[in-house]
Amino acid sequence: MYVDFYGFREHPFLMTPDARLFYPSSGHAHAYAHLTYGLAQREGFIVITGEVGAGKTTLIEKLCAQLDPATYAVARIATTQVGGDDLLRLVAHAFGVPSEGTKAALLQGIGATLRSSDVGGRRHLLIVDEAQALPLPAMEELRMLSNITDGGRALLQTILMGQPQLRRIIASPDLDQLRQRVLASYHLGGLSAEETHAYIEHRMRTVGWEGRPTWEDGTFDVIHRHSGGIPRRINRLCSRVLLSGALEQSDVLTLPMVQATAQELEEDLSSGADSAPPAPRGEGWDGRYGSGGGSSPYVEQVVRDLAARLDALERETARRERVFNRLMDLFSERAGRL
Incomplete structure (x- = not known):
């Protein structure tokens, strides 16, 4: 889908090794x-x-x-x-x-x-x-x-x-x-941050990229951090980011889009273990979420963290709803042509 939307000749980030796309890091x-x-x-x-x-x-x-x-x-x-x-x-x-x-x-x-x-x-x-x-x-x-x-x-x-x-x-x-x-x-070893940037642009340029879509500042650093500079991980993440951009019909691949896609991949591949940090059992802990005399600093921090997570979840839900609606529109268009 994103190959046609962005005008590439072929997929720049396939998992299959391709000597034509070799990047000499x-x-x-x-x-x-x-x-x-x-x-x-x-x-x-x-x-x-x-x-x-x-x-x-x-x-x-x-x-x-x-x-x-x-x-x-x-x-x-x-x-x-x-x-x-x-x-x-x-x-x-x-x-x-x-x-x-x-x-x-x-x-x-x-x-x-x-x-x-x-x-x-x-x-x-x-x-x-x-x-x-x-x-x-x-x-x-x-x-x-x-x-x-x-x-x-x-x-x-x-x-x-x-x-x-x-x-x-x-x-x-x-x-x-x-x-x-x-x-x-x-x-x-893995690619450096600078090589990750050059690697992504090299592969896209090889299949006909001429600047569309553009990558927002900071996106390559996020990709490097989440991939460790390993080419196959870079390919997997970039392919998903391009798909998200095409579904949202965006000519700019934004930092929030890359961050959300990277998080999606981590969740897809994770074991589902609870990532919430355990409550500290140090000073001020009495077996409850407070110290008996009011709200503890730990509880206040938990509330702030939950509020931040809820805000991020609402933004991600809205983004996924836009993507879902776009998919439904595409399916409707294709069904109408049959």
């Missing part, structure tokens, strides 16, 4: 440099970690889009909990090797495929996503695959992507030999 630019450096070494492992939604997959999509298919045979696997033998079958299948038969047959098939392509000058790159889910035996199988060589040249490079715990797993004494083969490693 300081962290992502450094991670990309580590990837290209690691690939230039033509052997070993490259490790990229980051929180869920930090942009690891988009980074890899960007890399793969730059690799020449005539030079690189790229295989990608996403893992959950698979053992060593099952991982080998996944690797074999990803490189077009028959995945049936014994473990020895799998290893022979993978080795033969790597050597045959090497004769023609193609390099093999294996990308393993969610690698933190791999058990130690599966990690050891990946290390053993890195031992496949021909004429002193390694025939396989591996990129391991995963959440922060992947770094702790690789640091395990049991994986010392694999760790010695890691040539480049980088951890992706």
